[in-house]
Amino acid sequence: ACVCADTRTKWDILWSCLVTNFACSWVSVHPNIPDALLWNKAFRHLKLLFWSIISPELVIFWAAKQWLGAREPAKEYSEYGWTKTHGYFIQMGGFFFYDGERTVGVLGPVQLRTRLRKNEILMPTITEKEINDRSKGDGLSKAIVLVQMAWFLAQCIARKVEGLDIIELELVTLAFAALNSIMYAFWWNNPLNVQITVPVYLLPPPLPLTETFKTTVERPVSGEVQPGSAEAQNESTEVLAGISGERPEPDEVQPEPAEAHANHPRDIVDKIRFRTKWRMFVITKFASGIASSTIDEGASAVGTFYADNSGSGHFWMVFPVVGVVFGSIHCAGWHFPFISPVEGKVWRACSVAITGIP
Template identity: 40%
Template sequence: MIVLLAILAATCASPIVQTSPPLVSLDQVHQAPSCDDLHGCRSLWDIIRSCIITIFLCVWVSVHPNIPSPDESWPRVAIRRVGLMLATVFVPELMVAWALRQRLAAAKLARKHKGEGWTTTHGFFAIMGGFMEYDGNRPVRVLLSNQLESYSLTGNGDFPRIAKAEIEDRSKGDALSKTLVVLQTGWFVTQCIARGVQGLPVTELELVTVAFATLNFAMYLLWWDKPLSVSCGVRVYKKRQTEQPDEDVDGQVADPVGFWAALGDAVSKKLPAAIVRGPFTHGESDLHDKPWLVRVLMWPLSKVFYIFNEEIDNSMRVATFYSGAEVTDSERDDFSAAAAGLATALVFGAIHCTGWSFTFPSSAERTLWRVASISIMAIPALLTIVAFAGEALGCGILAPMIGFLTISLYILSRLVLLLLPFLSLRSLPPAAYHVVHWTPLIPHV
């Protein structure tokens, strides 16, 4: 709602004149009092529209979620997808680290089951919960990546065999659609680079969009072989121990829990209990043995991650951020994921820092932008140091408190970098409305 109000305020505060005087030359673009030519200018709405569409492609379409439970209601699936979108907006480093962990695990599964005709796509499909064990018509459990081989060796069932084309047919996106998204975001980045080459101003909103487009390239590269938005896995039937079918089992699938029923249960039962106990109980978090104040301060962030990672309905789906860690070298892959997250933070923050000398409506907004840009670069590295130091030295309450303060500062910095670009639209320099002239950029005689 805050973002929408900021967009509305910026739109109302910066009207575009509809008259059409002669187009100014590139040499005079910075001295022009306004940009009024319909063919050589763009409107404020053109800037907002292109940025919003590109950001949407980067934080919604490019995210490849795991497969939901077969009896899960659509509101819960939608809420989880929105949560992944918000995670991409606020903690893009974690999303890249998650994608890398899945990529490493999928590649290892493909090599391990190469004799079965498996590819990296098969590995991704297994990691995202694509193989569901059924007893008759009743789902029993999702088969994790490390359970597939033992499942056939113990005689419970046959090793799942499915063609790559069948998996891709379940995907909501193919190579062509992914290529179009990459081209769309690439074209946006190219336009911003061309504006810099010609000396035309790049707005803060466009700079933020370039940062998300760069993130989109990394995520698409790591998830290129992962099926997109698969809603139903492959049935793997459990071998019956007797020839007599179980009539109480066949044909019965658990009814999904309604959204409002689940919300009412959480408000009437779980919330009061959480307030009394601190919050946190055994199994929800490793913070249950921490002091009460630490649990209360860390609850907003830790509870969100617990909801996303909980295994519901007796392991009927993999956790939201499940990455198949049990099939990979955990220490080496943890280091690789941490390195990828830090690299993403540095690149993401460095792109924002390029707006250091941009024109802002006020000096306070310019200072906020600079501080926030440096913060999102430095805080992930600081958190990594604090985590290793806390584990090695046993700092007790000190490490969680430092972690809470730094995470709070990081979230605040991300909010600043999301709101300031929209607020700055109320006072753009006249040259920001000029479009790129491509003729000088194209090699010609």
């Protein structure tokens, strides 16, 4: 058997492409916090992994929408030390609202703004460092993915420089790696796979003026609490205890084909029509999920594709830009040596369709 440096087996190529695709997609996608059910946690991540492979453009659109939504809380609550990380954290359902021991539901950006205005809660005091401590992603995991993508890109460039062939699967993997890089950039400050939320408690209603006066008059002088005393510190600690900290795990709440080689020119039209219909179905199905920017009252978790809609900007431009990038990489295989002329025509037609119909 030949062991030349320019000889690779099918398994070598397949394994290299699969590992690159899986590693990039798994780490690049940043899911929202699911509810307490273990099955839902795994299903949500697998669902996002599926969509990142089937329709990466739409996942990038969702990431761009969250990126824009994260900037608003960072500016609005900058006096409290909030950053973009806080903006991502509240969008993923990182704050949970309690009325005493009773769970009320997720505290989203709109709910936080409303309850702060009504003086029903105190501003959560969790820091960016504490949020990142809950994240499963760190510098090492990011570096591993970036090195994997850089290694695959270097391989493709080296083979091209040496005059060796690059097959279609490698070109597709390269296109996915490029889109995952864009996705990763939008979610760079987004905590990864956070599982535990931060509790925010409803403040007790203020006493009526007569009750306050009566309590003040009846309090004996000897019982006065001097500022800075141990008793005063204990009272302050009790009040502040409800502002931050990890909430215990709540009770379980029920949440909410390989293509054959073409053997006739007319198959080109059929393949393009099928791919176009498939992509339109995917866009319609997925867009119905990411179009919603509301959180149901009493929800135990935000939606899988939830993103705050308060951000401004022409984020709809993400669609054509990403589509052109994705399709252009496919067009790089325009002059690849295909098995048959018809297969080459199908590849070129589909590449143009991807570029023109993002």
